[in-house]
Amino acid sequence: MHELSVCHALITQLETLAKAQAANRILDVTLGIGPLSGIEPRLLEQAYPLAAAGTVAEHAQLTIQVSPVRVHCITCGAESEASVSRLVCAQCGDWHTRLISGDELLLLHVELTRETECV
């Protein structure tokens, strides 16, 4: 349910961007979200229209890229895929690892335009 807070923060960023670029409509928004960010992409998609209503981003297409959970093993140096609740090295099985992907919560890319109003 904190996805709505995240959406409000996103809309604030989009409005700032649109203002800086003198755009009045946002067409496309791409987010990068890792499973360990604590944000559920599906809930974010559902919250988005509520937060975007009446803003420049109201009709934007929202795309969410879910990044894989990957760890770097401090013990053996291998890089491997992991799961959210088992961040252990797939090569040697050690738990002394560092996360290299999977906790992102990023606004990656925006497409925006200036539309002239028809009177």
Added chain:
Amino acid sequence: MCDTCGCNVTKGNRHLLAPGGKLEKTSQGAQAITVLKNLLSENDIAAMHNRSHLDRQAVFTINLMSSPGAGKTALLEATIEALGERYRIAVIEGDLETENDAERIRAKGVPAIQITTGTACHLDAHMIHDALHRLNLAAVDILFVENVGNLVCPASFDLGQHRNVTLLSIPEGDDKPAKYPVIFRAADLVGVTKTDLLPVLGDFSMERAKQYVQALANAAPVLEISTRTEAGLQDWLDWVEKALIEYRACCERGESLRPAIQPDGARLHAAVP
């Protein structure tokens, strides 16, 4: 995280920006911008502001998280009783409704600010900022932030704290760290509370709980605490004091202290080989 030096581009997302990557193409007539900005940057800026606010007065701040009823307030009451004469303690309480917890803390003779979030499931840096202005920070050595009882949402918001503590009570079961990895991964210390219930809830394995925490690549100590029998309480108090000494040493060097795992900053700024 920063948005100027390109450190937001990591091994994990660089491919998206490369030629032919999913983010390179633009739709016709539209302007495309690559942003790579953290979605919670507004919260994170407020958290940084809080942290410098706290550091100016050397107020060591612990963010205490757990599910509702795991014993956060009871642990704070016991901590105030044990350390209250040596250190000036203050508490920020987060709940959806009521002043109940703040009143329990005030009854121990310690200032407590209650934040009632209404329907919000977590505290954020802005709420903490307002609460900090209601406290006399010059008269505080240790500040505890008792987050809203919830194992999901509080993990995603930096408040400006120096250490994260996540509690897990015996009745919840030993596999909570596996079920709620985000919040247990963020812990600098995991406290297993209500250990006096172990004899009646025999299916809780302390060994398994510790293994689940380790499987999150988290080296945080796992302490066993009962505020009722006071078993293990001293280990917790020792940890708090040791962390406070470490924090004060940081302050003297003009540095701050951050929880071992931060959602973004630490990882992004670490040199990825």
